[in-house]
Structures are given as C-alpha cells and as structure tokens.
Amino acid sequence: MAADASAESILTELDALAARLTEVEAYLHIDEAGGRVTELEQASSAPGFWDDADAARAHMAELSQVKGDVELVDRAHERLSDARAALELAEEMGEDGAEFVAEAATAAEELTRAIDEMELSSWFTGEFDHGSAILSIKPGQGGLEAQDWTFMLFKMYMKYCARRGWKVTVNDCPAAEVIGIDRATITVEGKDAFGMLRAEAGVHRLVRISPTDAKKRRQTTFAGVEVIPVLPDDIEIEVAPDDIRVDVYHASGPGGQGVNTTDSAVRVTHMPTGIVVTCQNERSQIQNKAACMQILKARLYELELEKRGEMLDEIRGPKTDIGFGNQIRSYVLYPYQMVKDLRSGVETSNVDGVLEDGDLDPFIIGYHRWATEQAE
Numbered sequence: 001m002a003a004d005a006s007a008e009s010i011l012t013e014l015d016a017l018a019a020r021l022t023e024v025e026a027y028l029h030i031d032e033a034g035g036r037v038t039e040l041e042q043a044s045s046a047p048g049f050w051d052d053a054d055a056a057r058a059h060m061a062e063l064s065q066v067k068g069d070v071e072l073v074d075r076a077h078e079r080l081s082d083a084r085a086a087l088e089l090a091e092e093m094g095e096d097g098a099e100f101v102a103e104a105a106t107a108a109e110e111l112t113r114a115i116d117e118m119e120l121s122s123w124f125t126g127e128f129d130h131g132s133a134i135l136s137i138k139p140g141q142g143g144l145e146a147q148d149w150t151f152m153l154f155k156m157y158m159k160y161c162a163r164r165g166w167k168v169t170v171n172d173c174p175a176a177e178v179i180g181i182d183r184a185t186i187t188v189e190g191k192d193a194f195g196m197l198r199a200e201a202g203v204h205r206l207v208r209i210s211p212t213d214a215k216k217r218r219q220t221t222f223a224g225v226e227v228i229p230v231l232p233d234d235i236e237i238e239v240a241p242d243d244i245r246v247d248v249y250h251a252s253g254p255g256g257q258g259v260n261t262t263d264s265a266v267r268v269t270h271m272p273t274g275i276v277v278t279c280q281n282e283r284s285q286i287q288n289k290a291a292c293m294q295i296l297k298a299r300l301y302e303l304e305l306e307k308r309g310e311m312l313d314e315i316r317g318p319k320t321d322i323g324f325g326n327q328i329r330s331y332v333l334y335p336y337q338m339v340k341d342l343r344s345g346v347e348t349s350n351v352d353g354v355l356e357d358g359d360l361d362p363f364i365i366g367y368h369r370w371a372t373e374q375a376e
Contacts, residue, residue, distance in 0.1 A: 142221025
C-alpha cells in the first residue's frame with residue numbers, strides 16, 4: 001500500500017488483514033501452540049534427552065518450528081496494533097496527522113508481507129516441503145549463451161538464498177571453457193527451502209543482445225532448473241558399492257575451498273541408472289564423496305517414486321527439453337525489460353531486481369498461490 005493512501009483505505013486494509021491473520025492462527029493451531037512449546041522445552045531439558053540423538057534432533061526441530069510460528073503471529077499482532085494506534089493518533093491530530101497515516105501504511109505493508117509468508121508456509125503439505133533442497137542448473141539450447149545464462153541463474157539463486165537467510169553449500173560449479181559455467185548444484189538449508197524452491201523447477205528462458213555476437217543480434221537461450229529434497233535421516237536408500245564408480249579429478253570453477261589446489265573433486269556414477277553426480281566444494285575427497293552420495297540417494301529416491309507411479313511433478317516438475325515451448329518463466333532484457341512467469345502470470349519490469357538482487361519472492365509466492373487455486 002502506498003504511503004500516501006487515505007486513513008480510511010488503510011483501515012479497510014487492516015480489517016481485511018486481521019481476518020486473514022485469524023485464519024492463519026486457526027491453521028497453525030496457535031491456541032494450542034503455546035502449551036506445546038512449554039511441553040517440548042520441558043522434555044528437552046530432561047536427563048538423558050540426547051541419548052537418542054536422532055529423536056532429540058527431531059524434537060528440537062519441532063520445537064523450533066512451533067516456537068517460530070508463535071513468534072510470527074505475535075509480531076503480526078504487534079504490527080496490527082501499531083497500525084491501528086497510528087490511525088487513531090492521525091485522527092486526533094487532524095490535518096497534522098499525515099505522518100501517522102504514513103506510519104500506519106508502512107505497518108500495513110509489513111503486516112501484509114508477514115501474513116503472506118505465514119499463508120505460504122501453510123500451503124506446504126508435502127512430506128519434504130519444510131526441509132532442505134538440492135537445486136541444480138544446467139544449460140539448454142543456446143550454446144555459449146546458455147552457459148552464461150546458467151551462471152546468471154546461479155548468481156540469482158545465491159542472492160535469493162541470502163535474502164532468505166538460508167545456508168547454501170555449493171557442491172559443484174565448474175567454469176565453462178569460454179563464458180559461464182557447465183552446470184551448478186547447490187544444497188540449500190533453511191525453513192521451507194524445498195517447498196519454496198520447487199516453484200523454480202523447469203525451463204528458464206532468456207532474451208537479450210548476445211554479448212558473444214559481434215553483430216549484437218538478439219539471442220534466445222535456455223537453462224533448466226531441477227529441485228529435489230534432501231532426504232531426512234529416517235529414509236534410507238541402499239546403494240551397492242558395486243553399482244557405483246568413483247572418479248577423482250582436479251577441482252575447477254567458481255567457489256569451493258579446494259578449487260584449483262588439489263585433486264579433491266569427486267564424480268560418482270551410478271551405473272544401473274546412469275545418474276552422474278559431481279562435487280568439488282570441500283577440500284577433501286571424503287567430504288566431496290559424502291556430498292555426492294547424499295545427492296545421488298535423493299535422485300534415486302525420486303526415481304523410485306516415479307517407478308511406483310507417483311507424480312513426478314510433485315517432486316521436481318515435469319521432465320521436458322530445455323528449449324523452446326517448455327519454459328516456465330521468461331526473462332526479457334531486449335527489446336524491452338520484463339520477467340514473467342508463464343504459469344501464474346506474475347511479472348515485473350524490474351529485471352535487475354530479479355537477476356542482480358534475487359528478488360524472487362513475488363514469483364515464488366505467486367506460483368504457490370496459483371498452484372493452490374488450481375488444486376481447489
């Protein structure tokens with residue numbers, strides 16, 4: 001809401017936000033959540049709590065989530081109260097109350113974003129939605145341009161994860177021979193990381209003047225994004241040692257502590273399926289192999305779901321060629337500037353905000369709102 005909105009329009013907006021907040025509280029069972037926090041905190045301080053480390057970690061994860069929900073709702077009520085109080089002061093001040101109207105407008109904007117966030121989390125009902133994610137990017141049609149586009153997307157997602165406060169581990173990001181990168185794989189840890197990022201799975205299309213074309217012609221290029229969940233510890237995927245081949249090579253490309261210093265990079269090939277996973281972020285081969293195996297097991301789990309007839313779209317999105325006609329989002333830099341999601345219809349002309357600053361929330365939230373409406 002604009003800061004110069006009228007007090008009456010802001011009050012109407014606050015009433016609507018209060019109704020939305022009530023619905024969110026009901027979904028999150030906030031009335032019971034306070035008691036659950038106390039119960040979990042008491043249990044976590046009991047003797048022998050950490051004797052079963054896996055159970056203790058699951059317990060603490062639940063405590064963190066429930067406590068976080070309560071704190072989010074409490075802060076939302078504070079914003080709502082502050083906004084109403086500012087409008088009351090504005091009314092008392094008469095013509096001199098413009099500052100308080102602007103303050104109420106700002107509080108309403110903050111409250112809207114907070115409720116959007118809480119509603120978004122309530123849409124995540126999948127088994128892995130609240131957990132971590134493995135995001136991979138690879139070039140599609142477009143040659144050298146596609147490799148550069150892959151690097152642009154990699155930087156965009158790194159910025160987005162930073163905005164979200166998520167922890168990112170760059171597993172693999174080898175430089176291409178001329179420009180850009182050959183591929184990228186990152187592990188993202190944080191609240192709702194998989195639920196949020198699965199909105200990005202699919203083909204991303206870029207239209208711009210090619211920096212590699214001496215004639216400065218317009219070029220269209222593509223990159224594919226895959227998002228799969230990091231499997232929790234209680235899901236075990238058996239991988240026979242005889243089914244994999246492990247190759248070690250010299251690390252290269254952006255990022256990674258051991259890049260260009262040791263033969264620490266690891267490539268794991270699962271021979272029965274042909275799945276290949278590479279990691280070079282860590283300094284030691286042992287750590288890189290462990291990261292490869294984590295990603296391999298996640299991909300094998302996804303493959304098993306597909307074999308059982310589960311809908312692959314729920315995990316990664318449909319498998320399509322990374323090229324014309326299959327894109328989920330277009331990023332146009334020339335002859336005009338626009339980023340548009342072709343599923344939800346969300347669009348913006350602030351291309352730099354998206355690509356340079358990682359401002360993806362409008363697209364990700366818009367996608368999940370659209371997907372929820374489609375399912376109803």
